[in-house]
Amino acid sequence: MPKDLRSFLSEYEKKHPEEIVHIEKEIGWDQEVTVIAQKFEKQEKYPILIFHNVRTCNGEKSPFPLITNLLASRNRCAEVTGSTFKMVGRDYYRKTREQRKPFTKISKGEAPVKQVIKKGKDINLWEFPAIRHHYMDPGPYFTAGYFTTMHPTTGIDNCGLHRGWMVEKNIVRFYLTPHTHSRYTMNYHRDRNEPMRIAYWVGHHPAACLGGQVKLGYPESHYAAMGGLLEESLRVVPSESLGEDFLVPADAEVIVEGIIKDYTEYPEGPLGEYTGYIGPQIPNPQFEVTAITHRKDAYWHDILVGRVDNFVMGGFALEGGVYEAVRQRVPSCVAAYLPLSGICRMHVYLQLEKPRRGDAKEAIMAAIPVDFRLKHVFVFDTDIDIFNDKEAMFALASRTQWDKDVMIFTGTRVAECDPTAPDEGVMTKGGIDCTKPAEESFSELNKTDDDVFNKIKLEDFIPQKKLEGIPKERM
Incomplete structure (x- = not known):
């Protein structure tokens, strides 16, 4: 059987029933669906949403279900x-x-x-x-x-x-x-x-x-x-x-x-x-x-523009393209990531393994031209998890001197929808070398021995019910 939307939904719902939400209650076409997804986002949840009773712009009930948030999860993609x-x-x-x-x-x-x-x-x-x-x-x-x-x-x-x-x-x-x-x-x-x-x-x-x-x-x-x-x-x-x-x-x-x-x-x-x-x-x-x-x-597929559904799905083509472009010129590049914080378009994080002098700056120069929507490139060492924004910002704070590590490029291509885009059709972009000085000594990160970290399990010391009741806190 050829792959299509309904074959995917059937298989995925059997495997991940908690990730598909069917909404039978009537909902209007004017912003209400966006708010449902927005409220899930605030809880950092990104289920597939299927609305079976949508009132359309002409005031009539649509005979077709609406599916959205289909591609809002990086893990799902x-x-x-x-x-x-x-x-x-x-x-x-x-x-x-x-x-x-x-x-x-x-x-x-x-x-x-x-x-x-x-x-x-x-x-x-x-x-x-x-x-x-x-x-x-x-x-x-x-x-x-x-x-x-x-x-x-x-x-x-x-x-x-x-x-x-x-x-x-x-x-x-x-x-x-x-x-x-x-x-x-x-x-x-x-x-x-x-x-x-x-x-x-x-x-x-x-x-x-x-x-x-x-x-x-x-x-x-x-x-x-x-x-x-x-x-x-x-x-x-x-x-x-x-x-x-x-x-x-x-x-x-x-x-x-x-x-x-x-x-x-x-x-x-x-x-x-x-x-x-x-x-x-x-x-x-x-x-x-x-x-x-x-x-x-028929299902009517909608992408929630300017929301996570839109951000995530559009980042993979750029992410893979940036990695290949940089890797060809800078062999020490081992990973690339377009973070959600940069809407998976404007920021790219690059990870270099044992970079030589000049590698970080050459990586920045190789990445910027890959796509006109890319604006800022950040380069990190392998001891920084580039898939974790907190670690990336920690390296930005602790490993950069901006008079030496910042590169600025004027007169570059612009994305018309960028709210900072100037009228003349070109803009300024840049990159920051957040790596430790190449081939020089640098302070070591605070850490515990790996064998101790792997040995200790919270549930061995704290009851599971107590662990589950401790609230998360975003900081």
Whole structure:
């Protein structure tokens, strides 16, 4: 059986029933789902949330369940991709780059996503439980919809998460940031005044969703990279209204097809963005929906933009890419991590083993250009657990002299949604060498002998009930 969202949910709920929460009570589309997830976040809990009774933007009950927080857990994403908490970024990179699998084309009659086909007057985006996440969002958005295009000369597929506002039942205004391949493809068509075919696919196995975000060359197939993470070929099927050569994921939950007929720009946004801040209203084009296909009992997948669900899932492609880029130039690099505190985009922690003089600074210079969203690079020794923010900040406090250890780079590429982004389109980034002076003596960390630490167990000295009753404290 091919992997899809429902096969994942069935297997995962049997294995981890405590990590999937079904909510039967009616809930509204306007910010209420965000608050549920937000309150779980404050408890440092990240379950998959499935809402079975959502009132949509038009006031009607959606016939489709809403699933969110699917990718909010790093441990869950590691399990989905056959990896571990610390290795998931590197394994992600390896599987999407080195173990890609060519897609398999199947007939329309075999494709679950073709169970229901809607065209013309039957098209109604507002029947899906697309929600309003934050108080300034203008309406329901595609947030887990993968904006899919075909390269104009090679026909190679490209996928990316690009926001789309459902301004009408059949009209979507969308935003493609300047450095994305989707934008390059749109510019090609716009410069020639040609219409452009696009599709959003929504809902699939989590490994497919993660693979749809990999940073590839232009053009390279996301479908093949998704197959690498799935560990099987992605099944695809011809579109319903965009031609036999426009292929879409056959095992998705929903496909929304459309055509950009002209490139007139309209007000779009503001929108709560992945940065955790409200992004501005931007003049953007729109497309007309030409067909919707979906499973009879389709799930509508939503990503909680600017929340942990959004942060975690988007970090692995960058994390693996940074590690490989730095490792090629600085062999002492043994790990890379994009911490949640830097929204898994803006900060990267690098770990070097027995670095030589100059290694830390060269690692910083190698990491900064990997992605325009990266802003700050911090380099640590192996006696610091880079997956623990407290230890990282301890090293920053105790091992740096900023007149010697700080590097600053002006005039670098900028992410438009960054709230600090200046109007001129470039910004300043930097890095800090938080390693001990290479090849010099340095004070040793306070520690206990390993044999003593491993021998002592709290439950041997304190009753289990008492241990469980001691409250946690965040400091």
